[in-house]
Amino acid sequence: MRFNILFFAGFMLFVPAVSGAATCSRANLTRCLDSACALNIGSNPAARCQYCGTSAAGVPDSTMRNVSVGGITRYNISARELRNAPTDAGARYAWATRKCLAILPDCTADDVTETYDTLIEQSCRAAGVNAQMESIRKNMVQTKSATVCQSTINACMTNDNKCGANYVNCGVDSDFDKFFSTCGIDALGCDEHLSTVRKKLIDDREQIKKRAADALSGIVKSYQDTRNSKLKSTRTGCDSGTLRDNCIKTVCSRNMANKCDAEHPDETAMATQLCKFYDTACATLK
Numbered sequence: 001m002r003f004n005i006l007f008f009a010g011f012m013l014f015v016p017a018v019s020g021a022a023t024c025s026r027a028n029l030t031r032c033l034d035s036a037c038a039l040n041i042g043s044n045p046a047a048r049c050q051y052c053g054t055s056a057a058g059v060p061d062s063t064m065r066n067v068s069v070g071g072i073t074r075y076n077i078s079a080r081e082l083r084n085a086p087t088d089a090g091a092r093y094a095w096a097t098r099k100c101l102a103i104l105p106d107c108t109a110d111d112v113t114e115t116y117d118t119l120i121e122q123s124c125r126a127a128g129v130n131a132q133m134e135s136i137r138k139n140m141v142q143t144k145s146a147t148v149c150q151s152t153i154n155a156c157m158t159n160d161n162k163c164g165a166n167y168v169n170c171g172v173d174s175d176f177d178k179f180f181s182t183c184g185i186d187a188l189g190c191d192e193h194l195s196t197v198r199k200k201l202i203d204d205r206e207q208i209k210k211r212a213a214d215a216l217s218g219i220v221k222s223y224q225d226t227r228n229s230k231l232k233s234t235r236t237g238c239d240s241g242t243l244r245d246n247c248i249k250t251v252c253s254r255n256m257a258n259k260c261d262a263e264h265p266d267e268t269a270m271a272t273q274l275c276k277f278y279d280t281a282c283a284t285l286k
Contacts, residue, residue, distance in 0.1 A: 024107035026115045028075045032103055033116050035076035036085055036096035038123075046127030052093035053120045057127040075103060093120075097185055109181050146197075149190035153197050154204075156183035166212075167205045176205065231285075238282030247275035 034041065037052035039060065044050075049057040077085075077099045086092045097112050144152075157163050162179040163170035170176040180201070184194055237243035251271040252260035260267040 024104065024111045026107075026111060029100060029104055029107050029111055029115050030119070031075045032077065032100035033096050033112070036082060036092065036099070037116075037120070046123055048120050048123035049089075049127045049129060050123075051089060052096060052116075053089050053124050054129065055089055057089075057124055057129045077103075094185060094188075098182070101182070101185075105178075109185055144187075144189040144193075146193045149187055149193040150197050150200060153180075153183045153187050153190065154201065156186060157201055163205075167208055170205060171209075176202075234282075235285055238278075238285055243282070244275050244278040247278055248272055251275060 033052070034048075038047050039051065041047045044060065046057050047060060050060045077096065081099065086095050097109065100112070101107055101109070157170075157179055158165050158167075162183065163176065167176075170179065180198055184190070187194075190197070234243070237246075248260075248268070248271045251274050252267065256264070256267040256271060258264040258267055260271055
C-alpha cells in the first residue's frame with residue numbers, strides 16, 4: 001500500500017495570519033483525528049501509524065477496526081462516515097484532515113501538521129518503524145509539475161462552493177485563505193509549488209477585482225459624460241433662446257387651431273406664456 005499523504009508541513013507558512021481569528025483547540029483536533037486514526041489505541045500503540053501513517057507499520061487487526069476511541073463524540077468523525085474512509089494510510093490521514101477541519105473550522109492544515117504528525121511518528125516508533133513525516137512525504141509522494149498543480153488548485157478554487165468563477169465568494173482574505181487551505185490539502189504532490197500557485201491565484205483575483213472596478217468606473221464616467229453633454233447642450237439652448245423658441249413652435253403646431261399664424265397673435269402670446277417655464281429653468285443654470 002503506497003503512502004499518499006495529502007497535506008504538507010510547510011503549506012500554511014504561505015498563508016498570512018488573520019487578525020483576531022479564533023484559536024484552534026488542538027485537544028479537540030486530536031480527538032477528532034484520533035476518531036479516524038487511533039482506533040483501539042489502548043491495546044495497539046501502533047494504531048496511528050497503521051491507520052494514518054505508513055503501510056510499513058502493518059495492517060490494523062481487522063477484528064478491531066470499528067472500535068471507537070470514545071471521548072467527546074461531537075468532535076468525532078461518525079462511525080457511519082468511517083465506513084467510507086480510505087484504507088490507504090496517507091489517503092486516510094488526508095480524508096480525516098478534511099473531515100476534522102470541517103468539524104473544527106477554527107483549525108487549519110498547519111494545526112493538523114503541528115498537532116498530529118508527532119503523534120504518528122511516536123506511533124510508528126512503537127511499531128518498530130523509524131518514520132519521519134517530512135522524509136516520508138519527500139520520498140514517497142510523487143511530485144506533480146507546477147502546471148498540473150496550478151490547474152488542479154485553480155479548478156478547486158473557482159468551484160462554486162469555494163471562491164467561484166470570478167472570486168465572488170473570496171472578497172475577504174480570510175475566505176480565500178480558508179478555501180486555499182482546503183484545495184491545497186487535496187492537491188497531492190503539489191507542496192513545493194503551493195507558494196507559487198497561491199501567488200498566481202492572488203494575482204488573478206486582484207486582476208478580476210481591478211477589471212470589475214474599472215468597468216464600474218467606466219459606467220460611472222459614461223453617465224457623467226452623458227450628463228455633462230446634455231447640460232452643455234441645454235446651456236447653449238438657453239443662451240441662444242432656441243429651447244424656448246422650439247417649445248413655442250411645438251405648442252403652436254400641436255395645440256393652436258390656427259398654428260399661431262400672423263392673423264392670430266393671441267395664440268402666439270398664449271404659446272409664449274406656456275413656454276415661459278424655460279426662462280425660469282434656464283435662469284437656474286447661469
